[in-house]
Amino acid sequence: MKFYLGIKITFDFLLAFIGLLLISPLMVVIALLIKLDSRGPVFFKQKRIGKNRKYFYILKFRTMRTDSPKDTPTHLLQDPSKFITKTGEFLRKTSLDELPQIINILKGEMSIIGPRPALWNQYDLIEERDKYNANDIYPGLTGWAQINGRDELPIDIKAKFDGEYVKRINLLFDIEIFFKTVFSVLRSEGVKEGRKAETSK
Numbered sequence: 279m280k281f282y283l284g285i286k287i288t289f290d291f292l293l294a295f296i297g298l299l300l301i302s303p304l305m306v307v308i309a310l311l312i313k314l315d316s317r318g319p320v321f322f323k324q325k326r327i328g329k330n331r332k333y334f335y336i337l338k339f340r341t342m343r344t345d346s347p348k349d350t351p352t353h354l355l356q357d358p359s360k361f362i363t364k365t366g367e368f369l370r371k372t373s374l375d376e377l378p379q380i381i382n383i384l385k386g387e388m389s390i391i392g393p394r395p396a397l398w399n400q401y402d403l404i405e406e407r408d409k410y411n412a413n414d415i416y417p418g419l420t421g422w423a424q425i426n427g428r429d430e431l432p433i434d435i436k437a438k439f440d441g442e443y444v445k446r447i448n449l450l451f452d453i454e455i456f457f458k459t460v461f462s463v464l465r466s467e468g469v470k471e472g473r474k475a476e477t478s479k
Contacts, residue, residue, distance in 0.1 A: 410441020
C-alpha cells in the first residue's frame, strides 16, 4: 500500500496534465457559457478538508448565483433550483462542473481517486472518517462512496465506504472506480438537489 501511494502521486500528476491538455478547449467553451448565462466569476472556490485535515480551496465551475448560501451542501438547501443557473443545471447533471479540480490535482492537493473532500464545516462526516483513517489520504475527484450512492448515502455509510477504500487501495481498485464513475456519471446516479429531493426518496 505504501509503495502504491508513493507512485499514485506521480500517476495523478501525469494523468491530470494529459487530461488538462485534452479538455482545455471544452473548459474554454464552458467558461464562455457561464459568463453569458449569469454575472459572476467562472470558477467557484470553496474551503475543503484535504489530506491530514489540512484546508485547501477546491475549484469548480460556478453553477449557482453569487448570492447563494455559502458553505452549505446543495442537497441540504430547501430549494436549490432558485440559486442554480441554467448552465449550472446542465454542468451539475453531467458533473462537468468538477473539471477544474484537475488543477487541484496538479497542485498536489487532490488525487484522481479518493474520498470526496468534505466541506470544512461538515464536522459529522470528518469525525466519522477519522474512525477509518479516511482523512489521512488525499481526497479524490471521485471515490468508492461516489459510485455507491453519492448524495443519497447517510454520513456513517459514506464514511464506511471511504474506510473500505483506504483498506483496499491499489491500482486495480482505482481503475475499477474510475470506469464505474464514468458509467455512473452517464446515468446521473446518486445526484440529489435539495431537501425536497431527499424527502421524496
